[in-house]
Amino acid sequence: xxxxxxxxxxxxxxxxxxxxxxxxxxxxxxxxxxxxxxxxxxxxxxxxxxxxxxxxxxxxxxxxxxxxxxxxxxxxxxxxxxxxxxxxxxxxxxxxxxxxxxxxxxxxxxxxxxxxxxxxxxxxxxxxxxxxxxxxxxxxxxxxxxxxxxxxxxxxxxxxxxxxxxxxxxxxxxxxxxxxxxxxxxxxxxxxxxxxxxxxxxxxxxxxxxxxxxxxxxxxxxxxxxxxxxxxxxxxxxxxxxxxxxxxxxxxxxxxxxxxxxxxxxxxxxxxxxxxxxxxxxxxxxxxxx
Ligand code: PGA
Numbered sequence: 050x051x052x053x054x055x056x057x058x059x060x061x062x063x064x065x066x067x068x069x070x071x072x073x074x075x076x077x078x079x080x081x082x083x084x085x086x087x088x089x090x091x092x093x094x095x096x097x098x099x100x101x102x103x104x105x106x107x108x109x110x111x112x113x114x115x116x117x118x119x120x121x122x123x124x125x126x127x128x129x130x131x132x133x134x135x136x137x138x139x140x141x142x143x144x145x146x147x148x149x150x151x152x153x154x155x156x157x158x159x160x161x162x163x164x165x166x167x168x169x170x171x172x173x174x175x176x177x178x179x180x181x182x183x184x185x186x187x188x189x190x191x192x193x194x195x196x197x198x199x200x201x202x203x204x205x206x207x208x209x210x211x212x213x214x215x216x217x218x219x220x221x222x223x224x225x226x227x228x229x230x231x232x233x234x235x236x237x238x239x240x241x242x243x244x245x246x247x248x249x250x251x252x253x254x255x256x257x258x259x260x261x262x263x264x265x266x267x268x269x270x271x272x273x274x275x276x277x278x279x280x281x282x283x284x285x286x287x288x289x290x291x292x293x294x295x296x297x298x299x300x301x302x303x304x305x306x307x308x309x310x311x312x313x314x315x316x317x318x319x320x321x322x323x324x325x326x327x328x329x330x331x332x333x334x335x336x337x338x339x
Contacts, residue, residue, distance in 0.1 A: 051253050052078055053269075053276035054209060055293050056088040056111060056172060058140060059167050059282025060256075068095040072102035074286035079293045080106045085276060087293055089283070090171075093127055096135045111138030111172065114146060117159035119167075129167035139164050140278075142174045142198060142213045154197025161202055162273035169175050172209045172278065174257070175236065187214075188235060195239050199317040204244045206251040211278040217258025219281060229256040230271035237273060244317040262291035 068091050079087055090111035091099045100110055111133050119128035132139060141164060142157035146313065152160075157173065162173045166176050175194040177187045191212075212233050224232075235256045241249025257278030258334050268274045283289045 051207070051275050052249065053084070054086040054087055054088060054253055055253060055276045055289075056090060056138065056140075056211075056255065057289050058113060058143070058278060058280050059093055059284060060113070060145070060280060061087070062281070062284055063091060063095060065095060065098055068092075068098050069288055072099045072108075072286065076103060076288065078286055078290035082290075082294045085293060089142055090138070098145045102134055105141060108247055110136040111140060111227040112136050112139050113143070115139045115141065115158070115160055115169065116162050118164040131168060132164075133167040133169050136169070138170045138209075138231050140172045140174065140211075143193070144174060144218060146177055146212060148215075154194055157194075157198040158200050158202070161198055163204065164206065170209065171207075172211055174211045174213050174278070176211075176213040176215050176218075176258070182214065182216065185335070187232065191232065191236055192239055193305045195236060196243065197279045199240070199243060202244075202317050204240075204248050204252070204317055206248070207251045207253055208248070208251075209255065210236060210240070211255040211257045213257035213278060216307060219259070221259050221324060223259035223261070223264050224256065226274075228273045229268055229288045230273045233273040238314070240317075241315055248317075260292065262288060 071144050072089065075089065084171040086109065087107065088109045088111045089099060089103070090113050093112060096110065096112060103110060110286065112127070112135075115132055116123055116126035116128050119130040120129075126277050139159045142152055146152040161171050161173055175191055175198070181187060183188050184212065212229065214224055214232070232258065236254055237252060240252045249273065253275040253277055255278045256274050260268065260277045261282060265277060268277060277292060279289060279292060
């Protein structure tokens with residue numbers, strides 16, 4: 050059975066006082082919510098602040114990025130061993146880093162390996178742009194990002210991937226439940242083809258992009274979706290809590306058939322087997338212009 054995970058990506062928001070207040074409110078509101086792993090990812094400078102408030106709670110801490118090396122001349126970067134002293138999770142390959150900070154698939158791959166090597170749990174993001182979706186290239190892009198990002202990675206059970214269509218991030222235009230389910234199904238099949246069927250079953254795949262309290266149930270009703278990565282709206286404690294505690298369909302997760310054998314690791318091969326092709330569809334949606 051896959052444990053759903055909801056993560057809040059604070060991006061470059063908050064100050065020390067608001068970060069502290071948000072953590073206090075979340076601790077109050079969702080610490081006791083069972084059946085879902087809860088993660089908050091504040092900016093680097095507020096990780097210690099957040100940790101001091103969240104220590105002893107069930108809310109896990111994550112960072113928003115990591116360098117692939119420790120103890121090197123890399124001005125401004127934060128290495129995996131340093132982060133492992135503070136956090137459990139780390140977001141890697143977010144589309145904002147891919148688009149604005151040069152995080153190629155190869156860089157993502159280095160970061161994923163380094164994070165796992167340091168004992169961190171990556172949340173590896175993949176997703177197509179609107180142009181790519183409209184050109185019917187969603188499948189090609191997702192497969193490329195997965196093959197590049199997971200190349201020769203020793204994949205632990207429960208590894209986390211976030212499917213975040215770039216056109217849905219921060220736009221207020223979320224994917225439909227069907228679109229998310231279809232893309233996440235494709236990702237799961239590709240992971241199975243690359244890393245073995247057990248890894249395909251156990252990998253947790255989140256949907257991210259304009260998730261709000263009004264649409265979370267639609268995503269959670271999809272058999273492939275293992276909960277959400279929430280961006281800007283995770284800055285509001287009530288709103289983030291509503292996502293974490295909303296009652297989801299009782300049969301969820303319908304597709305959770307992971308075998309009960311103990312933890313295994315499967316190296317993702319470079320000699321790829323093609324995953325079954327998914328039915329392609331166009332979004333037909335446009336980026337909000339206001
Ligand atoms: P959003 O961002 O929820 O604000 O669309 C999602 C993300 O960037 O992870």
